[in-house]
Amino acid sequence: EVQLVESGGGLVQPGGSLRLSCVASGFSFSSQWMSWVRQAPGKGLEWVANIKKDGSESHYADYVKGRFAISRDNAKNSLYLQMNSLRAEDTAVYYCARDYITSFGVPNDYWGQGTLVTVSS
Amino acid sequence: DIQLTQSPSFLSASVGDRVTITCRASQGISTYLAWYQQKPGKAPKLLIHTASTLQSGVPSRFSGSGSGTEFTLTISSLQPDDFATYCCQQLISYPRTFGGGTKVEIK
Numbered sequence: 719e720v721q722l723v724e725s726g727g728g729l730v731q732p733g734g735s736l737r738l739s740c741v742a743s744g745f746s747f748s749s750q751w752m753s754w755v756r757q758a759p760g761k762g763l764e765w766v767a768n769i770k771k772d773g774s775e776s777h778y779a780d781y782v783k784g785r786f787a788i789s790r791d792n793a794k795n796s797l798y799l800q801m802n803s804l805r806a807e808d809t810a811v812y813y814c815a816r817d818y819i820t821s822f823g824v825p826n827d828y829w830g831q832g833t834l835v836t837v838s839s
Numbered sequence: 840d841i842q843l844t845q846s847p848s849f850l851s852a853s854v855g856d857r858v859t860i861t862c863r864a865s866q867g868i869s870t871y872l873a874w875y876q877q878k879p880g881k882a883p884k885l886l887i888h889t890a891s892t893l894q895s896g897v898p899s900r901f902s903g904s905g906s907g908t909e910f911t912l913t914i915s916s917l918q919p920d921d922f923a924t925y926c927c928q929q930l931i932s933y934p935r936t937f938g939g940g941t942k943v944e945i946k
Contacts, residue, residue: 753935755883763875763883763926763937779934780840813882822889823930825873829882 720744720828722814727833734804734837740797740814740830748772748792751817753826754799756810756835764810767799768817782808804837811835841865841929843938851946858914860941862927867907871931874903874912877940878923886925887912917943 726738738754753768767788769776776788787800797814811834815826842865852858862872870890875883885894887903890910900915914921922945927938 762940763877763928765928765935765937768935777933815882818885818888820888820892822869823871823873824935825875825885825888825928825930826883827885827894829884831882 720816722816722828722830724812724814724830724833727812727835729836729838730804731839732805732837735800735802736804736835738799738801738812738814738833738835742795742797742814742816745816745828747790747795751819751824752790752797753815753817754788754797755813755815755826755829756808757813757832758807758810761810766812769797801835804835806837809835809837840934841868841932841936843927843929843936845925845927845938845941848939848941850941850943852917852943853946854917854919856917856946858917858921858943860912860925860943862905862910862912862938864908864910864929868929868931870906871929872903872905872910873928873930874901875926875928876921876923877926883926888930914943 721743754766767778769788785803811832814830816828817824818827872890874887877883891903924942926940
């Protein structure tokens, strides 16, 4: 059974940093691209970043570029999101999700339960 | 960035109703579109990819259609388990933007 379990969320002051983790099981983690997607309270989904199987390539949304860094450790079946210079508008549930390759694009077929990040003084 | 506009944003329907949700893209995206279902406090669930391909395990009452800039998600006969929020996502370019969502509630 595929499982994705996020951790690391919490309350942080504006300008602060936080590192999210996601541990994967039930599939060959090193064979899959992985993503982070977030959802602000009461709002829609917002794609954040994704990373290639071997970590050699990544993509970011403009609203986090330069502040967030996605990484992975395939030996530990783990995905990370280092978040720096946090702003109030980064407050959201952050989901780890597996990229699913299809003929027309790469949706996310498995998602974790999410971890809440609250940026507030 | 490609913008996705969903309509309606809110829909009230009864069990057994046929429901159609529309997703319009700001530019052509061929069939690079997915649909998700999300229930309160839960992670999204992939329903459809490639605009019309049902994900494994998803009931056949769900269907998707469209290409280019206009897409639809149809639930042929709404069931109690289907009351949720539905959103589309474009997959042709980064960032992989989502639509604003359509909340389907019980009439």
